[in-house]
Amino acid sequence: MKEFPLGNAALAMLVVMVLSIGATLLVPAAATAGKPDLVMAIFSPEHVAAYRPVVERFEKENGCRVQLQLVDQKALQDRLQSSLQVGADVPDIVELLGGTLGIFTQARVEDVKLLDLTDRVESDRLKERVVESRFGRWTSRGRIFALPHDVHPVMLAYRRDLCERLGIDVAKLTTWDKFVAVGRTLKDHHLPDDVVGRHYMIDLPYDGSELLKLLLLQRGGLLFDSNGRVTFDSEAAVDLLCWYARQTRGDNLVGYSAGGGQSFSKSLIDGLCLFYVCPDWRTRQFESDAPSVAGKIALMPMPAWEEGGRRTSTWGGSGLAITRRCKKPDLAWKLAMALYYDPASVAARFPETNILPPVKAAWAYPPFDRSSGYFSGQAIGRSFADLAADVPRDYDSAFTSQASNKLVEAFANIAIYYSANGEVGLHDFAAGELHRCADQVRRLMGRNAFLTTASAEAAR
């Protein structure tokens, strides 16, 4: 037999090519039956699985076809932006990740490629039925462009067993000051069976990352105000960043950065950190990443910044938008209502995700009073629902990612200053650093032609 002139490697490629084409032809993919009436793009596999039965029922009731597309979050956003840029086809309905709406709304209101839902929200009286503060982040210049999927109240998850043995009474931890005071005593506390050198009070990311935003919101601060102006150099932010530096650096620190994935689970299982910031969606992560501590974990409201203050915050979330190109907006709206705000249906779905639905009527259903074995028998649905009314409102901008980055940058410099100089001049330095970073974002926004017209519209 003569040798293949291109060599064995190329021959192998040719063989694999023929075989795989053969396999593809032999097992044809199930044919899709014509063009669907609605296409909905979703980035979370859990959401797709949860929506499927609802969608099937919806198709039967309305005699239509709905196609659910699972798309990676970044791909969804890149594709959506590119599609809108070039005027290509887009899905009729998209689920957006919180913090990404601003990119689509930096045009003039009439040029935004997402459907303005304000009138529909008004006529369906959604603001009364749904946790009202959640519309903030999906609103631009007073117009609502997406519907909130969730509330995502934040609590603290803690190692109940270790706290009891270390003599920590969580009922007394009502403010961050008290919390930190107890945390500082941990340095000298040991248990005979400890596998770690010492216990830390709370898991605080070393660089601040998402937690800075979360704590800032709890304190009443914001990255952007309702008109899209940069506000993260407020006095609340200065105080917070100084506080955070004290808790994560130096001799009096109470925080330890547990990280994510395996490192997070080890820290939880070994009891390296006792308390963890835990929005509703993260309870699922606890259950799946550290099953061995089931029954040893419990939830408590966050400590407030001052006695009687807000004891929760919010972290993450997604929203549903209908694109302008959608040919059947009424049908799309109907589907959105069925998926998001049908109380019986969202209540039945709660145990799958532990995500608190924003429609208040749902909370009366039994799943929210079911006790959780993992969380020491607590009815976690009820605990989160009780905090929903206090969840702070926030707003979005096309520059949310820059603002978050700059906040973290300011913190990094403040932390370095604190490590070197301690308290001396810390507050002034922090204020200056935050101003510098905020001004950078302001300059960036200032040169955006569309945003300028947008804020002019807002001022009008």
Added chain:
Amino acid sequence: MNGLHFLLASMAVVFVSLWFVRSKAAVVFGRWTLLLCVAAVMLMPFVWLVCAAFKDKAVFNEYLFLPPLDKLNSQTINLDNFRSLFAPKQTTQGPVSFWRYVVNSLLLASTGTFISLVLCSMGGYALAKFRFRGRGALLTYMLASMAVPGVALLAPNFAVIYHLGWMDSYAAILVPSAVTAFGIFLFRQAMTAVPDELIEAGRMDGCSEFGIYFKLVMPLVRPMTGAYCLISFLGAWNSFLVPNVFLQTQSKLTLPVVLNQFMGVYQRDYGVFLAGTLLAVLPPAILFLAVQREFISGLTSGAVKQ
């Protein structure tokens, strides 16, 4: 001073004492010790990967590698991750088996590699052995085109693909990468070393230009062909960004895109993801073992030496 230091120190002692007895043996010893150390560092993550793929979900995060011997049983070590990987997933197109993604990936990687091998080597041959007007300018252009970052052209490319009607089709992935400046450049460099007499002789014998390229020249650059197949296959096999943006239908997706679905924004199934990663390493590893003979020993036996 710990075990690791002791190990390193004892190796150094062996090396030095060998050096005094027979320096050649010391060199051999040094070479293999060095290789072993490098190999250990390179392999450690894969040892972790193999352990992780077989660990049960319940103990996945409990132990860094494997559970201690007394806890080693079917509760902690099993094939659950692989089972859930291969369980047909419910999609809008009905259930889709994991094998489908494997076949899709194989199809795209092998077709892409074969087509680009032929087209790039043809282009490289023309640039190396034909003299024609504009050849120099073309070479400059190719080098310059490599300097433009791909991300900068992502949105315009998206527009082109859309207007061609190639969204959600394999053409969007195969055609733009069917022939690249990089590949042509590589083959041009390899083919300048082919003697001109050979081509001349081919022409005397009445071979067609394509015949000369295919039957006379290609067999002489087999090492580069082997290396190119490997590199191109790997690139296509692991390609994530492009299929992730252009493919939509679940049953058309490729392995990296599907594996990424286990690492969601809200929930991450590390075990299943890592089991899939482990399986995905196998085809290119087999290819590497099969092909490395081509580019290690090929040239010495080739006709390039004069």
Added chain:
Amino acid sequence: MSQAPSEIAIVPTPQLAATGVGPHRRRLQMGGEGVAGYLFLSPYLLVTAMFFLVPLAWASVLAFYQTNGPSSRVFVGWSNFKFVLGDTDFYVAVRNTAVFAAASVLIQLPLSLGLAMLLSSKDGRAKNLFRLIIFLPNLVGQVFVGVLFSILFTPTYGLFNRLLQALTGWGLDQRWLDNPSLVMPAVIIASLWLYVGFNMVYFLAALQNVDQSLVEACRMDGASPLRTFWTVTVPAIIPVATFVVVTSTIGSLQLFELPYTLLQEHGGGYGPKNSGLTIVGYLYQYAFRNGDLGTGAAVGWLLTLLILIVSVVQIRASNLFGSTK
């Protein structure tokens, strides 16, 4: 060895043509060969016109606009370029990218060459296995790399931190991905693990060009191994080495995915204080995270210019080096 006149200045034709090829170079006539040449190159010309030139033209126009979809478009002249060149973050990105490029050329390529030399002879199955092991990291996808290094680089539990602690007594508590001054070292370490085997493949192929009888002759003359390396090995691998240096410099100047995956949960993909921000990362941030394709395109042009300058300098330098031998 005679050197064929180079048609163009920036492609390393002279030495590449010189290796292994004799002094014979026919005058080729135009006509038949021109037609055949363009016929052979026609697939490339078609593809590059469609998927490179058209998008490039589009991106070039965009660089002078601010856009937000087809209906919102404003001509802004050089404003995008001026903004980028006046932005401190851009210079942070340039510095990080330059550090990475320098590290990959100065640390990674010599290591690749060293490994290739250790493994170049074809004796034994053991070496086949070692080659596979060193190449293995190239077989896994980016997502896995992100997961892997988030586990390797964590304080207290991270494998890398533990290894470092055991070896040097330092490093157990280091937060590689949270400490601005350790982010780039971490990215470089990860890239070493990933890519050292990749460039080894090119060097392995190139080392087959080394004339073993010359090496033997040198040894007979009592030349030191280092001298043999410089006088015999280096000249033989210079063509491929130039190719590897140029392409891997281009690759490192376009670095994006690796730090972006590693730092996914540390500063949103860019690291604390943008310590992992690269030029393409900066481009991506504007083009996609802010939806400002115009500024993205302007960054793309500036980077292309930078790469072209660096490549030309490198090729010129290697020409000089080649002709002194």
